[in-house]
Amino acid sequence: MAQAAIELIGINKSFGAVRANRDINLEVARGTIHGIVGENGAGKSTLMSILYGFYQADSGEIRVGGKPVSINTSNDAIALGIGMVHQHFMLVDNFTVLENVILGAENDALLKSSIAKARSELDRLEREYGLEVDPDAVIEELPVGLQQRVEILKALYRGAEILILDEPTGVLTPAEADHLFRILKQLKDQGKTIVLITHKLREIMAITDTVSVMRQGTMVATRVTKETTVGELAELMVGRRVLLRVEKGQSEAGAIRLSVKNLTVKDSRGVTMVDNVSFDVRGGEIVGIAGVAGNGQSELLEAISGIRHAVSGEVMLEGKPIDLTGKADPGELRDRGLAHVPEDRHHVGLVLAFEENENSILGYHDDERYLKGPFLDIDAIMADAKDKIEKYDIRPGNPRLKTANFSGGNQQKIVLAREMEQDPGVLIVGQPTRGVDVGAIEFIHKRLIAMRDQGKAVLVVSVELDEIRSLSDRILVMFAGRVVGERGPDATEGELGLLMAGVEHQEAAE
Amino acid sequence: MDTFNAIVQVLDSTIRLSVPLLLACLAGLYSERAGIFDIGLEGKMLVGAFAGASAAAVFHSALIGLGTAVLISVAFALVHGFASITHRGNQIVSGVAINFIAAGSTIILGQAWFSQGGRTPALQPGERFEAITWPGADAIKDVPVIGPIYAELISGHSILVYFAFAMVPFTWWVLFRTRFGLRMRAVGENPAAVDTAGISVAWLRYRALICTGILTGVAGAYLSMVQNGGFVKDMTAGKGYIALAALIFAKWKPVNAMFACLLFGFLDAAAIRLQGSPLPVIGKVPVQFMQALPYVLTVILLAGFIGKAIPPRAGGVPYVKER
Ligand SMILES: Nc1ncnc2c1ncn2[C@@H]1O[C@H](COP(=O)(O)OP(=O)(O)OP(=O)(O)O)[C@@H](O)[C@H]1O
Ligand SMILES: [Mg+2]
Numbered sequence: 001m002a003q004a005a006i007e008l009i010g011i012n013k014s015f016g017a018v019r020a021n022r023d024i025n026l027e028v029a030r031g032t033i034h035g036i037v038g039e040n041g042a043g044k045s046t047l048m049s050i051l052y053g054f055y056q057a058d059s060g061e062i063r064v065g066g067k068p069v070s071i072n073t074s075n076d077a078i079a080l081g082i083g084m085v086h087q088h089f090m091l092v093d094n095f096t097v098l099e100n101v102i103l104g105a106e107n108d109a110l111l112k113s114s115i116a117k118a119r120s121e122l123d124r125l126e127r128e129y130g131l132e133v134d135p136d137a138v139i140e141e142l143p144v145g146l147q148q149r150v151e152i153l154k155a156l157y158r159g160a161e162i163l164i165l166d167e168p169t170g171v172l173t174p175a176e177a178d179h180l181f182r183i184l185k186q187l188k189d190q191g192k193t194i195v196l197i198t199h200k201l202r203e204i205m206a207i208t209d210t211v212s213v214m215r216q217g218t219m220v221a222t223r224v225t226k227e228t229t230v231g232e233l234a235e236l237m238v239g240r241r242v243l244l245r246v247e248k249g250q251s252e253a254g255a256i257r258l259s260v261k262n263l264t265v266k267d268s269r270g271v272t273m274v275d276n277v278s279f280d281v282r283g284g285e286i287v288g289i290a291g292v293a294g295n296g297q298s299e300l301l302e303a304i305s306g307i308r309h310a311v312s313g314e315v316m317l318e319g320k321p322i323d324l325t326g327k328a329d330p331g332e333l334r335d336r337g338l339a340h341v342p343e344d345r346h347h348v349g350l351v352l353a354f355e356e357n358e359n360s361i362l363g364y365h366d367d368e369r370y371l372k373g374p375f376l377d378i379d380a381i382m383a384d385a386k387d388k389i390e391k392y393d394i395r396p397g398n399p400r401l402k403t404a405n406f407s408g409g410n411q412q413k414i415v416l417a418r419e420m421e422q423d424p425g426v427l428i429v430g431q432p433t434r435g436v437d438v439g440a441i442e443f444i445h446k447r448l449i450a451m452r453d454q455g456k457a458v459l460v461v462s463v464e465l466d467e468i469r470s471l472s473d474r475i476l477v478m479f480a481g482r483v484v485g486e487r488g489p490d491a492t493e494g495e496l497g498l499l500m501a502g503v504e505h506q507e508a509a510e
Numbered sequence: 511m512d513t514f515n516a517i518v519q520v521l522d523s524t525i526r527l528s529v530p531l532l533l534a535c536l537a538g539l540y541s542e543r544a545g546i547f548d549i550g551l552e553g554k555m556l557v558g559a560f561a562g563a564s565a566a567a568v569f570h571s572a573l574i575g576l577g578t579a580v581l582i583s584v585a586f587a588l589v590h591g592f593a594s595i596t597h598r599g600n601q602i603v604s605g606v607a608i609n610f611i612a613a614g615s616t617i618i619l620g621q622a623w624f625s626q627g628g629r630t631p632a633l634q635p636g637e638r639f640e641a642i643t644w645p646g647a648d649a650i651k652d653v654p655v656i657g658p659i660y661a662e663l664i665s666g667h668s669i670l671v672y673f674a675f676a677m678v679p680f681t682w683w684v685l686f687r688t689r690f691g692l693r694m695r696a697v698g699e700n701p702a703a704v705d706t707a708g709i710s711v712a713w714l715r716y717r718a719l720i721c722t723g724i725l726t727g728v729a730g731a732y733l734s735m736v737q738n739g740g741f742v743k744d745m746t747a748g749k750g751y752i753a754l755a756a757l758i759f760a761k762w763k764p765v766n767a768m769f770a771c772l773l774f775g776f777l778d779a780a781a782i783r784l785q786g787s788p789l790p791v792i793g794k795v796p797v798q799f800m801q802a803l804p805y806v807l808t809v810i811l812l813a814g815f816i817g818k819a820i821p822p823r824a825g826g827v828p829y830v831k832e833r
Contacts, residue, residue, distance in 0.1 A: 079708075
């Protein structure tokens, strides 16, 4: 085996009562791509943040290039040639790309020479790796894919020899992800070492040389990628067999419960995002909306759930019209039996500073079940939260814990539990499993199918084609704000991919 | 000619009155840009004023007075830092506490040391900062238009006035042209980005607060050693709060801050000038109305006329990485 670029020996780390890492050993060979997989909250980000000096381990040893080192701050890590692209980007949103790149790596006390140097250096990196990005663009105006590129540039600019990427593809479109992987391969060919955390086992199989599996804070296995399978990895992660594609029976579509006619929605800048869209969802079926992110799916969901006003169009809920262009508000829609799992759980679905039990009734807090006269009935709320924790296997199972302290997958379960347990007639779900591990995906899919089998109408929007194909009874493809095709669940990936790219649509228009 | 002279005089006092506001406003700019709310500008100015006047009176030196004012004010800024950076306390509470301590301690110490009812001894020439007359000011004083402008507006202020206005381009330069400025702006927006870039968030914020302390110290010294010949209790009279309003108004930008402070200074100067004298059309305006005008204006302008003022995003939130 080649020389080890990094060795982690006996790493332990606790956050209060949570033991995020226990006795972790990990060795990554120089010039390889090493994958790390594991359930939500398994401790992957924590481990890598320790290597990057963002957190300090409670105990354990780190060796870089064979030599024991002490990494107390990110500065130490950077000096050792370690760079990291964090799960949640570490960028200053109102700075330009250049400013973000030089931050912390300035030449001297004045900025002038740093800026000049960064400009030419970025130019070189751009040409070498195809990492194109306008150095004077302001971060908040860039799409996430480009923001990530800035993070990679930041690391390369600091001369990183070891690059850690924490769930880099969670926010990328498939084409962007492909591009990223080409860059990673190129970096590897130049002898750089890469650690890649991801929930997408397919990516692990496609690009890594070796892969480690974490479970509940421990390192359970390391495999050579060529000698393992997706099934084995999934089983190692969760500790039991996982169905990567849940089984479901034939749907028995009933009456139309949600009907959308000629809906047009504009975004805040006045650009038409949803363009004259019509479809029905019947009881007992799951309708999936596929599409590359940014083709109007988000706005469609927001309009139907009453968060965003529509310009025109008609929506019928359980046969009665709702006024989406004017007064409809989410509370009213909720009362009429429409539940919504928003795609952005952090900003729309949860109040992260609240306790779990508070989030588990959010929006339903004026329901009689949770009230005692004008006051909240804390006992009832706690009982209810405990019930949901049990049913949805939310971990850690403590309803008093601050929601921010749950891992992404468990936060998603909190939202799902809240909305599904209201027993709505119509459920609309955006990105049900973004950033969620395979075990939880299986669980969430099973619950959605159970809803369907109870005769509920379910509308799912997802950018994951696998998910759409395994869940949906009917698939609608959105492109540039329009529904450009409808397919059955047996549609091939290629066929859907072409529709998503707008190919057929453009041909038809010509 | 009479109206012209009157205008020059109002503008002259506008400059004098806006100096403490401007210094405090720039002081607030440093801390808020670094993500630390500082409602304690008022208190720091007050202790600066007291320390400056006391030291100047005791040691018979204006410079020693200024140095003491800055030192004490910086010490208070560090207390705010200790509470809100090191111990991640609530920044508003810490700031309010500093204001109370300042208001109380200056009176108690003043009475204990000088027994003049909370005042410090009247400063003698040499113990205060005198006006500087620019070359040729006297010679061209009587030349129409440019004479009064040069002699009254430009010349004839104390060194601290020129310092305050020089701080405007200097602060701009620090913010946008230096490494410290870049990091300070970054830490006010996203401290985690600064941390992962290998920079100490706490040390950076402390340094910003030291800048704040220096400027509030000078502002205090200006009040007690230039505008007034000694310390009088509560002599800041809410200027620290107006400076905060001006800061929002200026959207946390140095040059805007200067204009905002000049505007507030002008309203003050006009209020003094118009005391008792009737205005055309409106007639006699009660002086209280003029005095309330800066505050009314702040409320109106902040309520929407200046567009959206987006504060530094991490402002007021202690940086905690392990929850
Ligand atoms: N800053 C923190 N303070 C307190 N607890 C934390 C903190 N960061 C993580 N944790 C907890 O530590 C555990 C491991 O978290 P970590 O983020 O490393 O998981 P992960 O494997 O990266 O999960 P995901 O796939 O959801 O990103 C979780 O239980 C999490 O709630
Ligand atoms: Mg993670």
